[in-house]
Amino acid sequence: MMQSATLSIICPYHSSLPGYKSSSVVFRGWYCRRSDRIRLRRFFCNECRRGFSEATLTFEYRQRKRTINDLLFRLLASNNSMRRSAVLACVARRTVERRLLYFSKVASRYHQKFIERLEPVRSIHFDDMETSEHTKMKPLSIPIAVEHPTRLILSFDVVSMPPKGPLAKKSRKKYGPRRDDRLSGWNRVLNSVAKICVADAAITTDSHIRYPEVIRSHMPFATHIQVKGRRGCVAGQGELKDGGWDPLFSLNHTAAMLRANICGLIRRTWCTTKKKDRLFQHIMIYVMWHNESILARQQKRNKCFPFPRAA
Numbered sequence: 001m002m003q004s005a006t007l008s009i010i011c012p013y014h015s016s017l018p019g020y021k022s023s024s025v026v027f028r029g030w031y032c033r034r035s036d037r038i039r040l041r042r043f044f045c046n047e048c049r050r051g052f053s054e055a056t057l058t059f060e061y062r063q064r065k066r067t068i069n070d071l072l073f074r075l076l077a078s079n080n081s082m083r084r085s086a087v088l089a090c091v092a093r094r095t096v097e098r099r100l101l102y103f104s105k106v107a108s109r110y111h112q113k114f115i116e117r118l119e120p121v122r123s124i125h126f127d128d129m130e131t132s133e134h135t136k137m138k139p140l141s142i143p144i145a146v147e148h149p150t151r152l153i154l155s156f157d158v159v160s161m162p163p164k165g166p167l168a169k170k171s172r173k174k175y176g177p178r179r180d181d182r183l184s185g186w187n188r189v190l191n192s193v194a195k196i197c198v199a200d201a202a203i204t205t206d207s208h209i210r211y212p213e214v215i216r217s218h219m220p221f222a223t224h225i226q227v228k229g230r231r232g233c234v235a236g237q238g239e240l241k242d243g244g245w246d247p248l249f250s251l252n253h254t255a256a257m258l259r260a261n262i263c264g265l266i267r268r269t270w271c272t273t274k275k276k277d278r279l280f281q282h283i284m285i286y287v288m289w290h291n292e293s294i295l296a297r298q299q300k301r302n303k304c305f306p307f308p309r310a311a
Contacts, residue, residue, distance in 0.1 A: 014045075034064075035067070040054045072099050075088055075089065082096045083096075104282075110288050115192075121193070123201065127144065129265075133276055133279075134273070138175065139178075140273070141159050144189070144255065152294055159185035161178070190218040200221050239252045
């Protein structure tokens with residue numbers, strides 16, 4: 001039976017409209033969620049005459065199998081495709097696709113809170129990785145910034161880039177000219193990194209001729225160190241360098257881990273990326289796993305942490 005006592009609960013259906021009054025929401029009983037048997041409260045809005053519950057505004061809203069979230073999160077962050085994850089979790093591939101979107105939302109919010117509580121960064125490694133979208137004739141660039149020496153991933157992006165080398169002519173003939181969005185990707189990554197760095201931070205990159213100007217526009221007082229690029233080794237999938245001391249080891253090691261744990265980034269594989277935004281979401285999931293694992297080792301905890309609830 002509906003109670004007359006008012007609550008400080010916001011109605012999710014019309015709270016953004018002008019003249020909204022939160023006092024119109026009243027308590028309307030309880031219900032037991034079937035998936036995990038948790039008891040939740042129901043509410044009713046007297047203005048729009050619609051009901052909702054505590055779970056309406058959460059990312060897990062209308063999930064039927066919440067018990068598979070922990071397993072799927074570990075599988076997607078450990079070099080498994082969506083099809084293989086569906087087989088191992090005994091669910092449909094469409095379910096894994098929906099969970100990928102859900103995991104990316106939770107990971108994005110986690111990363112935002114992680115950046116807010118992070119201490120000011122003093123040393124950064126910045127560079128970009130290269131992969132492809134559907135075919136090698138459609139290359140993608142992944143600018144990434146990593147804290148040195150902890151290897152915490154601070155920011156990244158996924159943007160398109162024009163093809164180069166022997167496939168450039170074939171790509172232009174088959175798919176037409178391709179946009180070069182690398183500069184906009186560098187600006188977004190460096191803009192987010194500049195907010196969490198000290199003014200005189202040290203940023204190390206390779207010898208790309210466009211890096212000094214871009215870095216100076218976002219971090220004018222930073223110390224920019226450029227090093228000469230070297231040939232990659234086969235074991236590191238082209239990211240780890242072959243022999244000797246690597247001045248960009250923190251970034252190259254992190255990039256090699258990305259390729260080893262995200263199936264769409266592995267070189268010479270048939271599991272390619274089909275959509276650019278899906279690759280961004282998959283990388284965001286791994287970034288959450290990667291950063292939490294490093295923090296767990298620093299605090300001497302078990303790095304195989306369970307997937308956190310978004311509620």
